[in-house]
Amino acid sequence: MTQFKHFYDAGQGEPQPGGGLKSAYFIYGGEYMSFQMSRDSEMIYRGSTFGKEILDPDCPPIWHSTACRVADMDDYDFANNGGKYYYNRTAAPNRDMLGDAVSFMESGEASIITSSGMAAISTTLLTNLKTGDHILSSKSIYGETIELMDGLLKNMGIVTDYADFTDLDDVRAHITPETKILYTEIISNPLIRVTDIDAISAIAKEIGALTVVDNTFSTPFVIRPLEHGADIVIHSLTKFFGGHSDITGGSITASKAIIDRMNPNFLLLGGCMDPNTAWLALRSIRTMKLRVERQMENAAKLADALSKDGRVRYVNYPTMSCHPQHELAERLLTKGCGPMLSFRVEDSREKVNAFIRALSMVQYLGTLGGYRTSLAHPATAFRNEFTPEQLKAMGLEEGLIRISVGIEEPEDIIGDIVNALSVFDA
Numbered sequence: 001m002t003q004f005k006h007f008y009d010a011g012q013g014e015p016q017p018g019g020g021l022k023s024a025y026f027i028y029g030g031e032y033m034s035f036q037m038s039r040d041s042e043m044i045y046r047g048s049t050f051g052k053e054i055l056d057p058d059c060p061p062i063w064h065s066t067a068c069r070v071a072d073m074d075d076y077d078f079a080n081n082g083g084k085y086y087y088n089r090t091a092a093p094n095r096d097m098l099g100d101a102v103s104f105m106e107s108g109e110a111s112i113i114t115s116s117g118m119a120a121i122s123t124t125l126l127t128n129l130k131t132g133d134h135i136l137s138s139k140s141i142y143g144e145t146i147e148l149m150d151g152l153l154k155n156m157g158i159v160t161d162y163a164d165f166t167d168l169d170d171v172r173a174h175i176t177p178e179t180k181i182l183y184t185e186i187i188s189n190p191l192i193r194v195t196d197i198d199a200i201s202a203i204a205k206e207i208g209a210l211t212v213v214d215n216t217f218s219t220p221f222v223i224r225p226l227e228h229g230a231d232i233v234i235h236s237l238t239k240f241f242g243g244h245s246d247i248t249g250g251s252i253t254a255s256k257a258i259i260d261r262m263n264p265n266f267l268l269l270g271g272c273m274d275p276n277t278a279w280l281a282l283r284s285i286r287t288m289k290l291r292v293e294r295q296m297e298n299a300a301k302l303a304d305a306l307s308k309d310g311r312v313r314y315v316n317y318p319t320m321s322c323h324p325q326h327e328l329a330e331r332l333l334t335k336g337c338g339p340m341l342s343f344r345v346e347d348s349r350e351k352v353n354a355f356i357r358a359l360s361m362v363q364y365l366g367t368l369g370g371y372r373t374s375l376a377h378p379a380t381a382f383r384n385e386f387t388p389e390q391l392k393a394m395g396l397e398e399g400l401i402r403i404s405v406g407i408e409e410p411e412d413i414i415g416d417i418v419n420a421l422s423v424f425d426a
């Protein structure tokens with residue numbers, strides 16, 4: 001029977017970006033002692049110790065452990081003050097590594113990595129607002145963000161008004177003395193409208209409000225909102241960061257001062273990402289530029305082809321000269337207009353359904369941002385939450401179809417969609 005005890009390095013490692021210590025998660029070996037464990041107990045301890053340290057693996061490990069051992073109360077105090085990792089929800093190596101990468105990509109100082117995009121949005125709003133505060137939001141944003149604002153937040157006495165963020169006079173007209181957040185997406189879902197983020201951030205600064213941007217549709221390869229005066233940038237990492245339709249996650253990136261202020265309440269709200277997902281997200285980021293650039297090229301080609309098809313009423317994509325913010329997009333979105341587009345066909349549920357069924361390659365999915373082209377029907381996605389009149393007012397017509405363009409050969413994407421459009425011939 002083996003005699004051993006675990007020993008721990010109580011805080012002599014190098015400080016890491018996430019606040020932990022290098023040695024705190026590598027040094028954890030075995031040392032003999034006089035106490036003899038029974039065979040049955042030993043069975044549940046064996047396999048926990050490394051024979052030697054593993055330093056600098058090319059691919060980072062996944063630290064699944066819910067907790068890291070603490071040596072004594074002094075060590076616990078040290079951990080509790082950010083000295084080392086000790087409890088997963090409080091801080092975890094894989095989340096910190098992902099946060100470091102996302103902060104860099106978005107030109108921020110620090111990030112909070114959340115369990116979903118909605119966790120990032122709700123955490124941002126709940127930790128920056130109090131009863132009586134006012135949000136001024138673009139009216140062209142993700143439907144569930146509107147549901148959050150008009151439901152839970154309203155019940156807590158945080159009121160949201162919606163303005164046309166492509167019209168700066170309309171934005172100014174909706175500001176109140178209580179406005180604390182200007183909330184927008186830069187490329188909006190699903191109408192692909194473009195927000196002049198420099199102008200919106202300037203208005204927010206004038207009134208002492210924060211500019212919060214959901215950059216999910218744009219990605220940092222199109223624009224980095226913090227470089228344009230925004231204070232907080234949010235992502236649903238579920239989409240282009242994940243890129244393979246196999247993770248759910250979110251991020252909040254800002255200055256260190258803002259993140260430090262939000263973090264204690266984020267820990268209490270509890271919406272942290274698990275280590276396995278953080279590892280997968282970081283792996284996906286390594287090829288994100290290649291994917292997104294190819295997706296943008298394909299999107300521009302698809303938009304062009306659809307705009308020439310008589311069965312398509314209009315295409316929402318900022319490269320089109322008829323797009324309402326085409327000039328702004330040319331000035332602002334110099335690296336490309338993103339992988340998302342929408343187009344409108346005849347407002348017939350039957351024919352749109354037949355179109356969806358006629359597609360061979362493109363799939364109908366309740367997500368976006370994967371490497372394969374997928375389609376969504378925005379009106380159907382929000383039929384349970386909004387009345388038909390509200391849907392129309394939001395621009396979600398029956399004939400509106402949204403496409404998340406993938407990395408396939410462009411002629412295959414165009415061919416499949418144009419072929420299926422034949423259902424509108426009759």
Ligand SMILES: Cc1ncc(COP(=O)(O)O)c(C=O)c1O
Binds near residue numbers: 119185216237
């Ligand atoms: C623009 C945008 N923001 C936020 C979200 C929410 O992200 P998640 O589903 O990861 O919570 C979505 C989801 O589709 C989205 O499209």
